[in-house]
Amino acid sequence: MKTTTINLDIPSLHEAYRSGDLTPATVISHLLERARKFADHNIWIHLATEQELAPYLERLQGTGPDQLPLYGVPFAVKDNIDVAGMPTTAACEAYRYQPAQHAAVVEALVNAGAIPLGKTNLDQFATGLVGTRSPEPWGPCGNSFDPDYISGGSSSGSAVATALGLVSFALGTDTAGSGRVPAGFNNLIGLKPTLGRLSVRGVVPACQSLDCVSLFARSADQAASVLSVASRSDDGDPWQRPLPVGRRPVSGHFRFGVPRPDQLDFDGEEGARRLFEKSIADLEAIGGISVRVDFQPFLDAARLLYEGPWVAERYLATSPLIQERPEALLDVTRSIISQGALASAAEAFAARYRLQQLKQSADQVWREVDIMVTPTTPTIYTRAQVREEPLARNSRLGTYTNFMNLLDYSAVAVPSGFLENGLPLGCTLFAPAFQDESLLALASRLHPRATDRVGALADPLVSAEPTATDGTIDVLVCG
Amino acid sequence: MKTTTINLDIPSLHEAYRSGDLTPATVISHLLERARKFADHNIWIHLATEQELAPYLERLQGTGPDQLPLYGVPFAVKDNIDVAGMPTTAACEAYRYQPAQHAAVVEALVNAGAIPLGKTNLDQFATGLVGTRSPEPWGPCGNSFDPDYISGGSSSGSAVATALGLVSFALGTDTAGSGRVPAGFNNLIGLKPTLGRLSVRGVVPACQSLDCVSLFARSADQAASVLSVASRSDDGDPWQRPLPVGRRPVSGHFRFGVPRPDQLDFDGEEGARRLFEKSIADLEAIGGISVRVDFQPFLDAARLLYEGPWVAERYLATSPLIQERPEALLDVTRSIISQGALASAAEAFAARYRLQQLKQSADQVWREVDIMVTPTTPTIYTRAQVREEPLARNSRLGTYTNFMNLLDYSAVAVPSGFLENGLPLGCTLFAPAFQDESLLALASRLHPRATDRVGALADPLVSAEPTATDGTIDVLVCG
DSSP states (O other): OBOOSSOOOHHHHHHHHHHTSOOHHHHHHHHHHHHHHTGGGOOEEEEOOHHHHHHHHHHTTTOOTTTOTTTTOEEEEETTBOOTTSOBOTTOGGGOBOOSSOOHHHHHHHHTTOEEEEEEOOSGGGOOSSSOOOOTTTOOOBOSSOTTBBOOSSSHHHHHHHHTTSOSEEEEEOSSSTTTHHHHHTTOEEEEOOTTTSOOTTBOOSSTTTOOEEEEESSHHHHHHHHHHHOOOOTTOTTOOOOOOOEEEEOSOEEEEEEOGGGOOOTTOHHHHHHHHHHHHHHHHTTEEEEEEOOHHHHHHHHHHHHSTTHHHHHHHHTTHHHHOGGGSOHHHHHHHGGGGTOBHHHHHHHHHHHHHHHHHHHGGGGTOSEEEEESSSOOOBHHHHHHSHHHHHHHHTTTTTHHHHTTEEEEEEEEEEOTTSOEEEEEEEEETTOHHHHHHHHHHHHHHHOSBOTTBSOBOOOSSOOOOSOOEEEEOOO | OBOOSSOOOHHHHHHHHHHTSOOHHHHHHHHHHHHHHTGGGOOEEEEOOHHHHHHHHHHTTTOOTTTOTTTTOEEEEETTBOOTTSOBOTTOGGGOBOOSSOOHHHHHHHHTTOEEEEEEOOSGGGOOSSSOOOOTTTOOOBOSSOTTBBOOSSSHHHHHHHHTTSOSEEEEEOSSSTTTHHHHHTTOEEEEOOTTTSOOTTBOOSSTTTOOEEEEESSHHHHHHHHHHHOOOOTTOTTOOOOOOOEEEEOSOEEEEEEOGGGOOOTTOHHHHHHHHHHHHHHHHTTEEEEEEOOHHHHHHHHHHHHSTTHHHHHHHHTTHHHHOGGGSOHHHHHHHHGGGTOBHHHHHHHHHHHHHHHHHHHGGGGTOSEEEEESSSOOOBHHHHHHSHHHHHHHHTTTTTHHHHTTEEEEEEEEEEOTTSOEEEEEEEEETTOHHHHHHHHHHHHHHHOSBOTTBSOBOOOSSOOOOOOOEEEEOOO
């Protein structure tokens, strides 16, 4: 575990700002220096300079944590999300541009007082779950616990920056699992919000119909705080959806679904199975009633994401670059995305029909349970293992994540504990659309049962509420 | 106007059944005989025999209107919706099959006591808005007022059967306007329900992602009665959507949007313009406040339906027939549908992005108004006029209807009155998804201001409630 001299929990930072023990300027200065210590992790595509950050600090003058909910809170931004004045590359040098405006989500956070420390490494064009698909000069992003292990991707740098205490939270994106897999591999909370909750204006599209901005956080409560600031209606984003009205409090014990044992894949790692069983026991300990459910429709939907026509969206997102300068992309990325040029519109609609059927089957589960829980990934791999089988192992990492946006669910990745090799794994709680806050509330009770530390740090986990066992959760009613 | 000896309004039929003046058997017998009188209209692809209908009558024994809400109510079914024991053809002989089961909606109606009099003519594979695209032996369906005029399509036979007093109501389908255009041309109420409200199980798909079952009715109140019976959750239909919860009563005067004058197209028919202006005045008379709105996003979305990749859905729906036996389709139908084989998945997604943007623009209107009103069609044509320009005039008929399902709205076509040539036209009220009942409630107040007759009949319009002017409507809250 790595030690920090400044605790970056938002309440802790704000306390230090109020007492005068710290100022945003000293925190930023400290963090920029600290960031350089972890250069071998390849976290940043663009780490801001003190000069670049000066205007953010100036804006905070005369205000404080009582005026601005994220006053002086440092955060990292995945390099497929625009920060005005910093380049956006999507980990592809030929794609580089200098945005004049913040992405809508960045703007909301900055307006609330947060400070963007820089742009983080990612699997090129957010295509991958490994964190190793970033070309030179950036290179693969190393896990916060051990750089020989993969960080998870595609939001690799954002997770590792948070886990190493370089920022209080970070923005990722999540189409196939990019916001959850790196959370699992770096002992963090990873919120994949409901599609259309956070604006995607100013975000480089991957699959535009399935993309969302995700959050890496030190605790579920802090994820909820950031979500409430970031979640603003945006007329400039055609994918925004209104929040449904009505909330159904589920009184008494909640019911959670678990895939049947024969439908669980840990890629042979018994330690991963034990951690998942521990998460189930923890959920029961906080009032949950476990129900075994048929997971096949979810697994079938997951396969559609890369085997179906949705790859055409990635092709659209990288055109005309991929047509005119194919060599500008990594071989592995180009070979995946270029498949997207081949499918017909008829195939696209046929796949949508298949998805519609699978969603109907999958949705049956909500008659039986309030939430579902799965491992976040089957297991974790070393960078060497991924080099051996770059496609198969990447694909296997999406087993429990690829279906989520296709089926229109909300999800939170929660730490589960550690393997014998010291690497962390996580579980994922998911529910229908717009249950983001309900899931975070449950995650905040589950999280401290798995670990008492944040990320790869010695920092103690701050649990906002006592671990209650009344077993009630609020469920938003959408229909 | 044609006279009937039996009034087919549902309350009137039930009164006659209760008093013993009529029995379902005498009604059916009378209607089968009456149907033969209108053979030159080409209404039926399959008119049931007394033998086929005997089991439906037997089922009613020992029950009555108090037990079954549609006891002994005759209805017609568009021939792309399955009725067990009757053939389904979609107006294509080579496509003919004999379904073993009712479509879900038919089943619900039959269980409520309704009797399917037969299967009605349509534009082949529901591709058209004219009602003339039906091959021999069926041929073009003639308007109920004057067979030289088009009936409107694609649900031509269902509308004409209702307007000529052969049934109390009828089922159509509506992808591009097929449930609204024929209602307008035959002086009927035409409900295009929210997508996913009525099950499409047992319906021949046109564009599966945009298809819905529609209702032709003699009054808005009767449409609401049939909707409440037909609207049942169906696990066998992947397109079903749950009803949102919550209802927002709009107190005081309601606001309705009208396209800007330069965005209204009547194809030069001044009588059509006058009828639409009369509908606006009628809406104001019942408490509405008119607001001129920019209609361009709606018009742009309308064009996507046939110019965009959604035609690929029609291609999928008619494959493999269109590939293996292209001559089995009408030339005009084949030439439209075969375009659907050409588009790529990337084009399909790009069009979806465009639609998403247009929907966001169009949806701005709901901040200003509670409902929108447009003409149902620019004008009406003779069959000869459609023969002259079969594609252009068909296309023009969709001006105010093609966008509706793409933008996910609910809509009701309401009679507006009559042109100097005696032919009727209508206006369409529309609103966001799931406002079906609100729109019908408003339609029931608007309808009697335009006409005091039902369809092409001398039957007086039954208005369930006095024409109130309190100007309140209920709006379902979905977000």
